[in-house]
Amino acid sequence: MSIETQSYTLPVLPITNSVIYPGLAMPMTIHRTSSVKSLEAVFESGNKMIAVFAQRSEAADPLQPKDLFEVGTAANVQLISRFGSSLQVILHGVERIEIVNFIQFHPFLKAQVSPRPISITHGIETEALHRETLELVKRYFDLSRPEDSFSFPRSIPYEEDIMKLVFPMSKLMSLSVENEQQLLAAPSDKDAMKLLNGFLNHEIQILEVRQKISEQTKDKLNQEHRKYILREQIKTLQHELGEGDPEIGAQELRRKFEETPLPEEIKNDVEKELARFEQIPQASPEYQVAQSHLELILALPWEESTTDNLDLANARQVLDEDHYDLREVKERIIEQLAVMKLNPEAKAPILCFAGPPGVGKTSLGQSIARALGRKFDRFSLGGMHDEAELRGHRRTYIGAMPGRVLQAVRRAGVKNPLIMLDEIDKLGHDFRGDPAAALMEILDPAQNNSFHDNYLDLPFDLSKVFFITTANSIDTIPKPLLDRMELLYLSGYSDLEKMEIARRYLLPRQRTEAGLSQEQIGIPDDTLNSVIRRYTREAGVRELERMLGRLARKVAVSFAEGKNKPYKIQVGDLRELLGPERFFVERLRKDFPSGVATGLAWTEAGGDVLYIEAIALPEGDPLTMTGHLGEVMKESAMASNSYVIAHCHNLGISKEVSAVHLHVPAGATPKDGPSAGVTMATALASLYSNHPVRRDTAMTGEITLSGLVLPVGGVKEKMLAAHRAGLRRVILPNENKKDLEDLPAEVRSEMEFIFVDRIEEALEAAIPNLLSENNR
Numbered sequence: 001m002s003i004e005t006q007s008y009t010l011p012v013l014p015i016t017n018s019v020i021y022p023g024l025a026m027p028m029t030i031h032r033t034s035s036v037k038s039l040e041a042v043f044e045s046g047n048k049m050i051a052v053f054a055q056r057s058e059a060a061d062p063l064q065p066k067d068l069f070e071v072g073t074a075a076n077v078q079l080i081s082r083f084g085s086s087l088q089v090i091l092h093g094v095e096r097i098e099i100v101n102f103i104q105f106h107p108f109l110k111a112q113v114s115p116r117p118i119s120i121t122h123g124i125e126t127e128a129l130h131r132e133t134l135e136l137v138k139r140y141f142d143l144s145r146p147e148d149s150f151s152f153p154r155s156i157p158y159e160e161d162i163m164k165l166v167f168p169m170s171k172l173m174s175l176s177v178e179n180e181q182q183l184l185a186a187p188s189d190k191d192a193m194k195l196l197n198g199f200l201n202h203e204i205q206i207l208e209v210r211q212k213i214s215e216q217t218k219d220k221l222n223q224e225h226r227k228y229i230l231r232e233q234i235k236t237l238q239h240e241l242g243e244g245d246p247e248i249g250a251q252e253l254r255r256k257f258e259e260t261p262l263p264e265e266i267k268n269d270v271e272k273e274l275a276r277f278e279q280i281p282q283a284s285p286e287y288q289v290a291q292s293h294l295e296l297i298l299a300l301p302w303e304e305s306t307t308d309n310l311d312l313a314n315a316r317q318v319l320d321e322d323h324y325d326l327r328e329v330k331e332r333i334i335e336q337l338a339v340m341k342l343n344p345e346a347k348a349p350i351l352c353f354a355g356p357p358g359v360g361k362t363s364l365g366q367s368i369a370r371a372l373g374r375k376f377d378r379f380s381l382g383g384m385h386d387e388a389e390l391r392g393h394r395r396t397y398i399g400a401m402p403g404r405v406l407q408a409v410r411r412a413g414v415k416n417p418l419i420m421l422d423e424i425d426k427l428g429h430d431f432r433g434d435p436a437a438a439l440m441e442i443l444d445p446a447q448n449n450s451f452h453d454n455y456l457d458l459p460f461d462l463s464k465v466f467f468i469t470t471a472n473s474i475d476t477i478p479k480p481l482l483d484r485m486e487l488l489y490l491s492g493y494s495d496l497e498k499m500e501i502a503r504r505y506l507l508p509r510q511r512t513e514a515g516l517s518q519e520q521i522g523i524p525d526d527t528l529n530s531v532i533r534r535y536t537r538e539a540g541v542r543e544l545e546r547m548l549g550r551l552a553r554k555v556a557v558s559f560a561e562g563k564n565k566p567y568k569i570q571v572g573d574l575r576e577l578l579g580p581e582r583f584f585v586e587r588l589r590k591d592f593p594s595g596v597a598t599g600l601a602w603t604e605a606g607g608d609v610l611y612i613e614a615i616a617l618p619e620g621d622p623l624t625m626t627g628h629l630g631e632v633m634k635e636s637a638m639a640s641n642s643y644v645i646a647h648c649h650n651l652g653i654s655k656e657v658s659a660v661h662l663h664v665p666a667g668a669t670p671k672d673g674p675s676a677g678v679t680m681a682t683a684l685a686s687l688y689s690n691h692p693v694r695r696d697t698a699m700t701g702e703i704t705l706s707g708l709v710l711p712v713g714g715v716k717e718k719m720l721a722a723h724r725a726g727l728r729r730v731i732l733p734n735e736n737k738k739d740l741e742d743l744p745a746e747v748r749s750e751m752e753f754i755f756v757d758r759i760e761e762a763l764e765a766a767i768p769n770l771l772s773e774n775n776r
């Protein structure tokens with residue numbers, strides 16, 4: 001059949017944005033004059049058929065044939081109504097057509113058209129496509145759920161025309177006019193299905209993503225809602241149980257936080273903690289823990305600080321007001337203040353005041369704080385066993401607390417106090433954790449600007465704290481820590497210095513404490529001297545201060561009981577006021593048989609006098625040693641013994657003793673180190689030669705097996721101890737001569753020093769007649 005026989009002539013209706021599919025109806029309002037004229041011609045002819053073609057572009061006017069797609073639809077048209085010059089119609093698609101040629105352009109388009117039926121195929125591929133289409137349609141409906149608004153054929157048997165599903169689906173998916181036109185013009189049902197499946201896949205993907213997004217949003221909303229409901233339920237239950245509303249405590253804390261300035265970097269964490277606290281029921285054990293934690297945060301001086309007084313003249317005056325002498329240490333402090341003045345950002349050194357007890361280490365720290373106008377606090381590291389004592393326990397521990405450092409800062413109430421860490425040398429030996437590392441983190445300005453306390457669990461800036469540590473002995477300070485600290489040694493005082501300190505500082509203080517005026521109590525020099533020498537024996541002045549306190553209180557009692565005459569305390573009164581004398585200077589070892597020598601020890605309590613005794617035994621070990629001697633001291637004793645025996649001849653000794661017992665009494669003094677070598681050799685030489693050692697002579701020095709005398713430490717403290725004990729003659733290594741420069745002039749002038757390089761020189765000075773007899 002030729003095209004001409006099939007073709008027929010129809011007025012043409014161009015439409016925009018849509019196509020008319022065969023078998024589907026579509027309402028439409030027509031405004032364009034030429035289109036209205038086309039329709040009127042249709043109605044007049046009584047045929048009611050019109051050729052509907054989609055326009056390629058909306059803008060085209062007047063229309064040209066090339067502006068229309070080639071494939072369109074012959075449609076039955078039904079007039080619904082007229083609005084002025086517009087018509088409202090319903091178009092029922094009848095069959096697919098194409099234009100053969102245009103036969104009229106004016107006043108409306110008219111064309112000769114011919115049907116263009118779609119080819120229907122059969123076979124495996126068509127069937128497969130059919131199934132796939134149905135599956136995709138199902139999936140599309142599952143996702144888009146259009147059943148609420150639309151009733152629609154969702155499936156179609158394979159035997160039926162698939163286009164009955166393809167065309168309506170296309171309309172349902174709101175495809176673009178180009179895509180609709182592609183479907184309308186598809187040569188076969190297979191092509192139409194392929195096209196539709198492509199469109200469906202695309203739509204399904206979009207729907208799946210949308211569904212995922214909406215589920216996530218819904219989940220979140222659900223969770224929030226659930227939490228809200230649960231919280232409300234908890235509140236109701238607590239209310240019914242009479243447990244009060246946790247929000248009241250929390251509100252109060254929140255209010256306080258709003259008023260408290262906090263560093264920016266912790267604000268977030270604090271807010272989280274506060275929000276968590278607001279949800280904890282009061283009865284829960286966690287409530288207390290969280291509350292104490294928040295209260296600590298509030299109590300810490302995050303931003304509060306004092307302004308330093310860096311007036312050097314004022315600092316000098318304050319330091320002198322509080323302490324006698326200590327020139328070097330005071331000067332070092334003044335230097336530090338000068339640096340702080342010129343370079344406020346300079347990192348403070350870690351100072352360590354070392355020295356015997358009672359020499360003013362702690363009180364000097366207080367004085368520095370006073371000079372600088374800083375708050376002062378202190379705590380002792382002595383006997384600390386656990387790093388947690390310094391750095392705090394984690395809050396999960398029962399009874400957890402912040403560490404001692406933060407406690408001190410909290411007590412001080414400012415972030416730049418002066419904190420003294422006493423007894424850094426007495427950190428427990430079984431310290432759990434690494435004490436040096438823990439202390440470095442606390443003390444080192446390079447590390448401590450975000451110090452982490454386990455309890456606080458927030459960084460705290462300790463870099464503005466002025467730390468000073470104290471120690472009696474530096475031997476037990478961990479080496480890495482010692483290396484990082486600047487040591488300032490405060491040595492013991494001579495009797496004369498003690499007199500000065502007592503007159504100028506201790507006595508006025510104790511007098512005021514007891515509520516006495518200067519006139520009411522008088523202590524003449526000889527009385528004070530007696531107190532120093534017979535009631536105390538110490539490197540520092542702590543015991544002396546205590547004795548003066550006792551005297552002042554006794555005098556205060558007599559005034560309180562009605563006495564009104566000034567009280568001048570005489571030496572003779574001391575027995576009644578302070579009890580019997582505690583130390584007997586003159587009677588220091590009156591009895592001095594051969595084999596006894598006076599040594600000088602240096603302990604953390606300062607210097608001390610130490611006697612070494614040797615006696616001959618009829619039989620037994622050649623050398624027995626007692627007196628809790630340390631290994632080094634024992635070895636030193638053996639070396640001394642060997643040397644003396646080996647050189648009997650030269651020393652003029654006819655050694656007839658086969659067994660010796662060497663003893664160092666006063667078991668309380670720790671005895672180790674090599675510095676008693678000279679004393680032991682002297683005691684042994686005295687024993688073997690049966691010549692007593694000079695009673696007024698003390699000695700110190702290490703010896704070698706070849707008889708050399710080597711220098712020792714703590715010379716100043718030892719000389720002061722000898723002087724205190726009334727010993728005025730001391731034998732010491734030649735190389736220690738320079739150490740005597742530190743000795744107070746009055747002590748130096750009262751003493752005789754014999755410097756030696758060899759043991760023979762020491763023996764000659766210590767044991768009269770020993771070598772002279774030999775020479776005879």
Ligand SMILES: Nc1ncnc2c1ncn2[C@@H]1O[C@H](COP(=O)(O)OP(=O)(O)OP(=O)(O)O)[C@@H](O)[C@H]1O
Pocket residue numbers: 322323324325326355356357358359360361362363364422470471472501505506540541542545
């Ligand atoms: N040079 C001094 N001038 C005035 N007072 C002093 C001097 N040295 C010590 N004191 C006083 O002696 C007392 C004891 O001193 P402090 O407690 O400071 O000793 P310390 O060296 O810290 O002892 P420890 O090692 O036992 O802690 C204090 O009252 C102190 O004021």
